[in-house]
Amino acid sequence: MSNLKKLSRDCVAQQVAADIPPGSYVNIGLGMPTLVAKYLDPAKEIILHSENGILGIEDVTPGDPGDEDLINASKARLQLIRGAAICDQSLSFAMMRGGHLDATILGAFQVASNGDIASWSTGDTEAVPGIGGAMDLVAGARKVIVVMEHTTRDGQPKLLRTCTFPLTGKAAVDVVYTDMAVIDVDPQRGFVVRAMAEGLTRAALEAATDAPLAYADDLFFI
Amino acid sequence: MINKIIPNLREAVSCIGDGASVMVTGFGDSGLPRELLHALIEHGAKDLTIISNNAGTGTTGLAALLAAGRVRKIICTYPKSSGADVFTALYREKKIELELVPQGTLLERMRAAGAGLGPFYTPTGYGTPIAEGKPQSVFDGKGYVLEQPLRADFALVKACHADRWGNLTYRLAARGFGPVMCMAAETAIAQVDDILPLGLIPPETIVTPGIFVSRVVRKDSGL
Numbered sequence: 001m002s003n004l005k006k007l008s009r010d011c012v013a014q015q016v017a018a019d020i021p022p023g024s025y026v027n028i029g030l031g032m033p034t035l036v037a038k039y040l041d042p043a044k045e046i047i048l049h050s051e052n053g054i055l056g057i058e059d060v061t062p063g064d065p066g067d068e069d070l071i072n073a074s075k076a077r078l079q080l081i082r083g084a085a086i087c088d089q090s091l092s093f094a095m096m097r098g099g100h101l102d103a104t105i106l107g108a109f110q111v112a113s114n115g116d117i118a119s120w121s122t123g124d125t126e127a128v129p130g131i132g133g134a135m136d137l138v139a140g141a142r143k144v145i146v147v148m149e150h151t152t153r154d155g156q157p158k159l160l161r162t163c164t165f166p167l168t169g170k171a172a173v174d175v176v177y178t179d180m181a182v183i184d185v186d187p188q189r190g191f192v193v194r195a196m197a198e199g200l201t202r203a204a205l206e207a208a209t210d211a212p213l214a215y216a217d218d219l220f221f222i
Numbered sequence: 223m224i225n226k227i228i229p230n231l232r233e234a235v236s237c238i239g240d241g242a243s244v245m246v247t248g249f250g251d252s253g254l255p256r257e258l259l260h261a262l263i264e265h266g267a268k269d270l271t272i273i274s275n276n277a278g279t280g281t282t283g284l285a286a287l288l289a290a291g292r293v294r295k296i297i298c299t300y301p302k303s304s305g306a307d308v309f310t311a312l313y314r315e316k317k318i319e320l321e322l323v324p325q326g327t328l329l330e331r332m333r334a335a336g337a338g339l340g341p342f343y344t345p346t347g348y349g350t351p352i353a354e355g356k357p358q359s360v361f362d363g364k365g366y367v368l369e370q371p372l373r374a375d376f377a378l379v380k381a382c383h384a385d386r387w388g389n390l391t392y393r394l395a396a397r398g399f400g401p402v403m404c405m406a407a408e409t410a411i412a413q414v415d416d417i418l419p420l421g422l423i424p425p426e427t428i429v430t431p432g433i434f435v436s437r438v439v440r441k442d443s444g445l
Contacts, residue, residue: 053397070252075304086397
């Protein structure tokens with residue numbers, strides 16, 4: 001699989017960032033999604049939400065130690081932007097569950113072609129599970145954007161007909177950005193490839209995916 | 223005269239007995255009432271049920287309470303943070319019971335308890351293992367799970383300013399779980415940076431009114 005043409009994590013993050021409309025309220029989850037914040041155009045005034053009750057965050061200025069009482073979901077210290085607001089955590093989750101966030105960007109172990117997502121447990125009883133805010137985000141955000149590697153480290157597909165791990169939410173995912181492609185989840189057609197890595201063949205993409213793929217009429221290459 | 227001020231941390235938690243259920247504010251270290259937790263260790267109550275977002279990291283605060291063997295069960299949303307070594311070891315040795323709850327559901331269960339509501343329907347967790355064994359229903363084509371209110375005997379809360387009536391303000395995102403935990407607990411105990419004379423906190427800046435708070439103590443008041 002090593003000869004496959006893949007996109008860098010930064011390139012994937014840039015793609016996601018470019019697709020967020022100006023003025024959106026967006027929650028960014030742990031892992032690969034955190035890179036997206038780096039590529040958001042400040043002129044678009046996209047307001048980032050942190051589940052612990054903050055609207056309007058950015059990375060701390062280099063050299064600034066930050067504040068223990070100002071962190072994001074990754075437990076990294078952050079700083080407020082001008083116009084930021086702080087609320088209690090139940091109000092923050094009302095924003096998430098109540099359909100007020102325009103988008104949530106999160107990682108996943110598996111995504112199925114019906115939009116099911118598994119992101120909190122691999123069923124390994126030795127491993128400590130953790131749900132956090134993920135179930136609320138996928139239940140309530142207007143658009144659920146998954147950012148993840150296309151396959152596991154040992155090459156197993158993460159885009160599947162049916163998730164095998166415990167679900168985070170049912171029929172929740174709208175679009176998946178991977179290091180091989182950008183794939184919309186259509187309620188009728190299932191996975192529809194919107195874009196793919198330059199130099200990658202359809203056969204190679206299909207071999208790395210354990211579900212049928214349709215291709216958008218205006219498919220483009222990244 | 224109402225006076226909820228307690229002279230020191232140890233006395234502030236002296237009402238917590240063995241087997242109590244205790245809510246603990248904090249999102250990681252943000253908003254964690256570390257001084258009250260250390261006082262609780264000194265006090266010695268055991269067989270506790272802890273309700274908190276995380277399960278402690280490092281060697282202080284919640285992790286220290288777990289390491290001291292005082293916690294029978296933890297109800298939380300995300301116990302696997304990096305540095306959660308104390309919890310992870312106890313979990314693998316099956317020395318602690320874990321009830322995993324989605325974060326918004328945990329918050330709303332506490333808010334419902336504090337607001338006098340009964341069970342409520344939430345879309346969170348529908349179609350997942352979290353919904354198993356719970357009543358489920360479909361409204362307007364969307365699936366929901368019935369969740370129960372969650373009360374506790376005590377809440378340990380990190381706040382910023384208080385007065386002798388128990389009115390509270392919070393610093394930055396340390397607010398977090400404070401307001402709902404004060405509502406949901408029979409006895410809410412707040413550690414604060416400073417206690418101000420009555421009337422000095424502008425009323426519209428009070429986040430948790432004193433009606434929800436039983437005890438306030440300065441975090442530097444010692445054991």
